[in-house]
Amino acid sequence: MESWPQKKTRLCLCAVLILLSCLFAGKVFARPQVFVPDPITGYALGGHDPVSYFVDGYPRKGKRNHVHKWGGTEWIFVNEGNLAAFKRDPEAYAPLFAACGGYALSEGFGTAGNPFIYAIVDGRLVFFHSVVNRFLFVVNGSQLMTAAQDNAERVGCVPMR
Numbered sequence: 001m002e003s004w005p006q007k008k009t010r011l012c013l014c015a016v017l018i019l020l021s022c023l024f025a026g027k028v029f030a031r032p033q034v035f036v037p038d039p040i041t042g043y044a045l046g047g048h049d050p051v052s053y054f055v056d057g058y059p060r061k062g063k064r065n066h067v068h069k070w071g072g073t074e075w076i077f078v079n080e081g082n083l084a085a086f087k088r089d090p091e092a093y094a095p096l097f098a099a100c101g102g103y104a105l106s107e108g109f110g111t112a113g114n115p116f117i118y119a120i121v122d123g124r125l126v127f128f129h130s131v132v133n134r135f136l137f138v139v140n141g142s143q144l145m146t147a148a149q150d151n152a153e154r155v156g157c158v159p160m161r
Helices: 004-025 080-088 102-106 131-139 141-155
Strands: 063-070 073-077 114-121 124-128
Touching: 063 080, 073 080, 102 124, 102 131, 102 141, 114 131, 124 131, 131 141
Parallel strands: none
Antiparallel strands: 063 073, 114 124
8 A cells, every 4th residue: 555655746746747748738730731521521611612602602512523632632613613713713712721710710729610600701711610709700800810810820720732
């Protein structure tokens, strides 16, 4: 049986290890620097056409015969015109921050954005984790956009080119 000082030493060591792991956990990227494909469809944005947010004003499911690989994953489009527009300028249509949630990113956290909770901010598609986050971001747009851009690379929310 251990004596009380030995138990205290073991508890202190455990506490120090937990503290160190918490400190170094912040150095790890929250997500990879790619547009993470949907685990079910295998496509970026869960198979939604990124151009449709701008053209139609809402997300539309793409068709498998209009596919383009960019940013580390495959994107599908509603029609050939949307595919051509994306190929011409993918950064204009792809979600800003590699589809991370804009508001959470402005706070320094990387969360996956929801393709159904979005806003067009300064001509760019921005996803959010929740409707409340979207509201807070849009209301304080320029200030939070700057903070999100400052945090994007550190958190790992920058797409591969």
